[in-house]
Amino acid sequence: MACSFYFTVLSLSYLPLLFQATVGSSDQQMVVAQSTPEDHVFKIAIFADLHFGEDAWTDWGPEQDVNSIKVMSSVLENESPDFVVYLGDVITANNIPIANASLYWDQALSPTRSRGIPWASVFGNHDDAPFEWPIEWFAAPGIPRLLCPVQNSSYSILGEECSFRGTSRLELMKNEMDNNVLSLSRTGPEGLWPGISNYVLPVLSNDKPLVHLYFLDSGGGTYPEVVSTAQADWFKHVSEEINPDGRVPELVFWHIPSKAYRKVAPKFRIHKPCVGSINKEKVAAQEAEMGIMKILVKRPSIKAVFVGHNHGLDWCCPYRKLWLCFARHTGYGGYGNWARGSRILQINDDPFSISSWIRMEDGSVHSEVILS
Amino acid sequence: MACSFYFTVLSLSYLPLLFQATVGSSDQQMVVAQSTPEDHVFKIAIFADLHFGEDAWTDWGPEQDVNSIKVMSSVLENESPDFVVYLGDVITANNIPIANASLYWDQALSPTRSRGIPWASVFGNHDDAPFEWPIEWFAAPGIPRLLCPVQNSSYSILGEECSFRGTSRLELMKNEMDNNVLSLSRTGPEGLWPGISNYVLPVLSNDKPLVHLYFLDSGGGTYPEVVSTAQADWFKHVSEEINPDGRVPELVFWHIPSKAYRKVAPKFRIHKPCVGSINKEKVAAQEAEMGIMKILVKRPSIKAVFVGHNHGLDWCCPYRKLWLCFARHTGYGGYGNWARGSRILQINDDPFSISSWIRMEDGSVHSEVILS
Numbered sequence: 001m002a003c004s005f006y007f008t009v010l011s012l013s014y015l016p017l018l019f020q021a022t023v024g025s026s027d028q029q030m031v032v033a034q035s036t037p038e039d040h041v042f043k044i045a046i047f048a049d050l051h052f053g054e055d056a057w058t059d060w061g062p063e064q065d066v067n068s069i070k071v072m073s074s075v076l077e078n079e080s081p082d083f084v085v086y087l088g089d090v091i092t093a094n095n096i097p098i099a100n101a102s103l104y105w106d107q108a109l110s111p112t113r114s115r116g117i118p119w120a121s122v123f124g125n126h127d128d129a130p131f132e133w134p135i136e137w138f139a140a141p142g143i144p145r146l147l148c149p150v151q152n153s154s155y156s157i158l159g160e161e162c163s164f165r166g167t168s169r170l171e172l173m174k175n176e177m178d179n180n181v182l183s184l185s186r187t188g189p190e191g192l193w194p195g196i197s198n199y200v201l202p203v204l205s206n207d208k209p210l211v212h213l214y215f216l217d218s219g220g221g222t223y224p225e226v227v228s229t230a231q232a233d234w235f236k237h238v239s240e241e242i243n244p245d246g247r248v249p250e251l252v253f254w255h256i257p258s259k260a261y262r263k264v265a266p267k268f269r270i271h272k273p274c275v276g277s278i279n280k281e282k283v284a285a286q287e288a289e290m291g292i293m294k295i296l297v298k299r300p301s302i303k304a305v306f307v308g309h310n311h312g313l314d315w316c317c318p319y320r321k322l323w324l325c326f327a328r329h330t331g332y333g334g335y336g337n338w339a340r341g342s343r344i345l346q347i348n349d350d351p352f353s354i355s356s357w358i359r360m361e362d363g364s365v366h367s368e369v370i371l372s
Numbered sequence: 373m374a375c376s377f378y379f380t381v382l383s384l385s386y387l388p389l390l391f392q393a394t395v396g397s398s399d400q401q402m403v404v405a406q407s408t409p410e411d412h413v414f415k416i417a418i419f420a421d422l423h424f425g426e427d428a429w430t431d432w433g434p435e436q437d438v439n440s441i442k443v444m445s446s447v448l449e450n451e452s453p454d455f456v457v458y459l460g461d462v463i464t465a466n467n468i469p470i471a472n473a474s475l476y477w478d479q480a481l482s483p484t485r486s487r488g489i490p491w492a493s494v495f496g497n498h499d500d501a502p503f504e505w506p507i508e509w510f511a512a513p514g515i516p517r518l519l520c521p522v523q524n525s526s527y528s529i530l531g532e533e534c535s536f537r538g539t540s541r542l543e544l545m546k547n548e549m550d551n552n553v554l555s556l557s558r559t560g561p562e563g564l565w566p567g568i569s570n571y572v573l574p575v576l577s578n579d580k581p582l583v584h585l586y587f588l589d590s591g592g593g594t595y596p597e598v599v600s601t602a603q604a605d606w607f608k609h610v611s612e613e614i615n616p617d618g619r620v621p622e623l624v625f626w627h628i629p630s631k632a633y634r635k636v637a638p639k640f641r642i643h644k645p646c647v648g649s650i651n652k653e654k655v656a657a658q659e660a661e662m663g664i665m666k667i668l669v670k671r672p673s674i675k676a677v678f679v680g681h682n683h684g685l686d687w688c689c690p691y692r693k694l695w696l697c698f699a700r701h702t703g704y705g706g707y708g709n710w711a712r713g714s715r716i717l718q719i720n721d722d723p724f725s726i727s728s729w730i731r732m733e734d735g736s737v738h739s740e741v742i743l744s
Contacts, residue, residue, distance in 0.1 A: 130502055130537070130594060133566065138591075138600035139662050142563060164566070164594060165502070165537045191514060194505065194536070219510075222502060222536060228510035290511050 040349040042203060042210060045081040045342050045359070046253075047072055047112075048308030051126065051333025053104035054092040057146055061095070064332035065107060068340075071330055071361045072111040075342040078363055084112045085213075087308040087327050088124025088255030089334065093221070094132040097146050099163035101127075102175035109180065118182045120213070122197040123169050124255035124308065125220020126334075131164035166222070169196040185215075192230055194223045200238055202248070205349045209248040212239070218256040218286055218307075225256050225287045232291035239299065246301035249352065249372060251345070257307045259285045260293045261324050264317035275369040276315025276326070277358065278338055284310055296322060303354055303372045306343065311336035314343070314358060316369050323371045328358045345371075412721040414575060414582060417453040417714050417731070418625075419444055419484075420680030423498065423705025425476035426464040429518055433467070436704035437479060440712075443702055443733045444483040447714040450735055456484045457585075459680040459699050460496025460627030461706065465593070466504040469518050471535035473499075474547035480703075481552065490554045492585070494569040495541050496627035496681065497592020498706075503536035538594070541568040557587075564602055566595045572610055574620070577721045581620040584611070590628040590658060590679075597628050597659045604663035611671065618673035621724065621744060623717070629679045631657045632665045633696050636689035647741040648687025648698070649730065650710055656682055668694060675726055675744045678715065683708035686715070686730060688741050695743045700730045717743075 050068050055061030076084075091104045105127075112119050137143050146162055173187045173196050188198035195217035203210045214235065219225045239250065261283045270276045296302045297320040304316070304323040311334055316325035328341040341360040348355075357368040422440050427433030448456075463476045477499075484491050509515050518534055545559045545568050560570035567589035575582045586607060591597045611622060633655045642648045668674045669692040676688070676695040683706055688697035700713040713732040720727070729740040 133595040135596040135598065135659060138596060138598045138602070139660070140601060141605065142602045143565070165540070168537070193515070223505040224507040224510060226507065226510045229512060230510070230514045233513065287507060288511070 040205075042083070042205065042347040042349070043079060043081040044083045044085055044345040044347075045075055045079055046085045046087050046306060046308075046327040046345070047075075047108075047330045047342055048087040048327035049089040049124070049311055049329050049334045050086070050108045050331035051089055051092040052108045052331070053096040053101065054333040056095055056097070056104075057144060065104075067332040068108070068330065069111055071332070071340045071342070074361050074363065075330075075344075075359050076111060076115055076117065079342075079344055079359055081117060081344065084117055084119035085215075085253055085306075086119060086121035087253060087306065088122050088218075089126045089308060089331075090121060090124070092126050092129075092333055093166045094126060094129040096166075097131050097162045097164055099167070100171070100175070101167035102172055105172055105176065106179070109176070109183075113180060113182055116182065118184055120184045120199075120201060120215055120253075121173075121176065122215045122253055122255055123172075123195075123217050123221070125218075125225055127172060127221060128166050128169045129221040130166040133164075168222070169194065169217070173197065188217065189234065192217075192228070192234055195219060195228065195231060198231055198234065200242070202242065203347075209243075210349060211347050211354075212243060212248050212250045214239070214250060214252045216252065216254040216292070218254040218258075220256060226290055227254060227258065227286065227292040229290045232295050235292065236295050239301075243301060246299065248301060249303050249347075249354065250299070250301045251303055251354070252296065252305045254305070254307055256286050256309045257283050257324070257326070258293050258305070259289045260319055261285060261307070261317075261326075264319045264324055265313075266315065266317070270315050274315045274317040276313070276367050278312055278314050280312030280336075280338065281310055283313065304356075306345075312338060314341075314367065316356065316367075316371070323369075325356065325371075328360075412577070414455070414577065414719045414721070415451060415453040416455045416457055416717040416719075417447055417451055418457045418459050418678060418680075418699040418717070419447075419480075419702045419714055420459040420699035421461040421496070421683055421701050421706045422458070422480045422703030423461055423464045424480045424703070425468040425473065426705035428467055428469070428476075429516060437476075439704040440480070440702065441483050443704070443712045443714070446733050446735065447702075447716075447731050448483060448487055448489065451714075451716055451731055453489060453716065456489055456491040457587075457625055457678070458491060458493035459625060459678065460494050460590075461498045461680060461703075462493060462496070464498050464501075464705055465538045466498060466501040468538075469503050469534045469536055471539070472543070472547070473539035474544055477544055477548065478551070481548070481555075485552060485554055488554065490556055492556045492571075492573060492587055492625075493545075493548065494587045494625055494627055495544075495567075495589050495593070497590075497597055499544060499593060500538050500541045501593040502538040505536075540594070541566070541589070545569065560589065561606065564589075564600070564606055567591060567600065567603060570603055570606065572614070574614065575719075581615075582721060583719050583726075584615060584620050584622045586611070586622060586624045588624065588626040588664070590626040590630075592628060598662055599626065599630065599658065599664040601662045604667050607664065608667050611673075615673060618671065620673060621675050621719075621726065622671070622673045623675055623726070624668065624677045626677070626679055628658050628681045629655050629696070629698070630665050630677070631661045632691055633657060633679070633689075633698075636691045636696055637685075638687065638689070642687050646687045646689040648685070648739050650684055650686050652684030652708075652710065653682055655685065676728075678717075684710060686713075686739065688728065688739075688743065695741075697728065697743075700732075 186199035197217040311329035354371040558571035683701035726743040
């Protein structure tokens with residue numbers, strides 16, 4: 001039997017906070033993936049912390065972006081996912097001295113786009129940050145000549161092509177959406193701004209709801225690192241409206257771990273019930289907990305939360321009745337030299353199950369875990 | 373004898389780092405002050421840390437700006453200075469959600485402008501900072517309605533009139549210069565950017581050099597809090613070129629104290645040889661020392677450095693052969709509730725001397741000190 005997955009675009013009465021958009025045509029549904037006849041699975045690859053555009057003024061900066069593309073390509077070839085989630089810190093905006101950082105953001109999307117795979121993205125704390133001037137530049141006789149490659153040529157710091165104020169979340173997201181029919185990202189309800197990446201993507205399988213994917217903006221960069229009370233309220237209202245009896249399983253994606261991650265973090269080695277391969281640093285949690293976790297743990301349909309941010313952590317641990325998972329550092333940008341990879345989620349339709357593992361750049365697989 | 377003071381606008385061979393500009397007409401000199409016949413003094417009032425635009429979304433924010441204007445007015449009435457120095461943190465840009473923060477900058481200039489007194493300004497760490505979202509806004513059910521008074525009406529956060537990225541130093545300074553014939557501020561040599569307020573104003577008395585006023589950008593906000601090596605080199609070259617035999621006394625103004633201030637800071641009470649009235653906090657020094665102090669101490673013509681930044685310090689202390697002075701917190705904006713005032717400098721022509729005292733808002737005077 002052929003098995004089709006759809007993302008619905010919902011038109012709901014809960015306004016003005018509810019995600020509202022039309023994707024592609026006026027059709028209320030859009031096919032985003034059609035699996036092969038023999039499987040009944042919907043597979044997601046998570047690309048976390050790519051950090052494109054880092055050290056843009058050196059040779060090794062652009063070189064590591066090439067390496068990050070190789071990681072993504074390897075994962076996509078090995079896994080053939082139906083969908084990709086860009087889990088924030090797509091770019092290192094604080095290293096990007098140009099007015100439109102979408103140039104780098106777009107490079108990060110290219111391996112997925114070139115394979116015709118749809119995706120959604122959320123923001124991390126580095127994506128809209130203003131330029132950070134390295135202090136060592138001020139000890140030198142002068143600021144180095146900066147390359148601001150907007151017009152495909154080189155410009156010094158004095159050229160108008162250079163800009164140091166970062167590109168706003170809203171611009172980045174609009175640029176992604178405007179230029180990519182495969183992007184299912186949204187700019188979120190205006191009532192939740194300055195947080196932008198707040199939206200839900202219901203996935204259908206054979207015209208029945210399979211799973212609801214929630215994306216939340218955990219802040220950072222130009223505003224505090226939090227999931228706000230308003231976001232929590234929005235989540236509660238939307239989830240209760242589109243999934244009132246909790247029959248549809250729900251997964252949540254944001255960038256910065258909530259404080260609850262600290263409670264379940266393994267102290268040294270990763271041991272049961274946690275599953276993972278690296279536990280090399282402390283959880284760098286959001287600045288405050290403003291209610292989202294309380295709502296999530298009370299809702300049995302929530303199966304797991306996925307975050308990035310900590311490059312040296314890749315575990316999943318249970319927390320009450322749901323799982324708190326780290327992705328795996330995918331990019332060569334960003335701190336840390338742990339081998340690169342991608343957390344994969346596989347959602348089976350019938351019987352329903354969610355499993356996850358980590359696919360490494362070298363093709364190896366580890367840390368498989370059943371999340372429901 | 374009538375005694376006239378002039379600021380010269382120099383056209384020097386040391387390019388491209390040297391301040392070059394024409395002020396007013398093509399005339400190479402501009403009268404900026406003419407003292408009364410009976411005195412031979414050139415008097416400067418320093419307005420430090422005014423912090424206009426703070427808490428712009430509340431009632432007491434705008435109210436404290438009114439109070440700051442009262443402080444400046446009181447000082448100007450009591451002292452009738454020939455010149456004013458705005459010593460940075462003129463505005464609290466991190467509280468100003470509008471695209472052009474010059475609106476607030478301009479308010480801070482108004483008491484001086486309305487009295488026809490010329491001025492110069494330097495940047496502090498708060499002047500070009502991007503908007504800082506208060507974390508408590510995210511705990512509330514929603515972000516408060518922000519007033520972005522660009523078009524003389526109220527706009528919510530969603531209006532395009534609101535902007536959260538700050539106004540650049542270059543824009544602020546250009547706006548000041550373009551709209552004020554009394555402003556002697558400059559955007560500094562391009563080779564010293566992103567630092568902007570780097571320039572020298574030679575003051576003449578009866579056509580003879582009286583004193584050279586140096587203004588340096590000590591950074592902060594969008595770039596590190598330092599006086600760079602390039603600025604130190606620039607100062608060295610310019611001062612040696614326009615004052616080769618060191619016969620003209622020189623004064624230096626910047627916002628953030630250098631690390632040398634820590635060395636001379638009184639431990640508890642202010643005692644000789646230091647002079648001042650409050651010593652309520654630790655020196656919040658620049659992030660690094662990159663050479664300017666070494667050059668200053670080697671140059672006998674340098675008499676004193678004046679900084680703001682620390683609202684709870686108002687002392688002058690000797691350091692080698694020059695004086696390191698704090699101004700006095702002038703604004704009702706910014707932390708601290710110590711009574712507001714202004715450091716006054718009086719430069720006597722014949723015989724030459726520099727004295728200084730602090731004039732308080734209530735009209736009282738204290739902490740008089742001879743600086744040469």
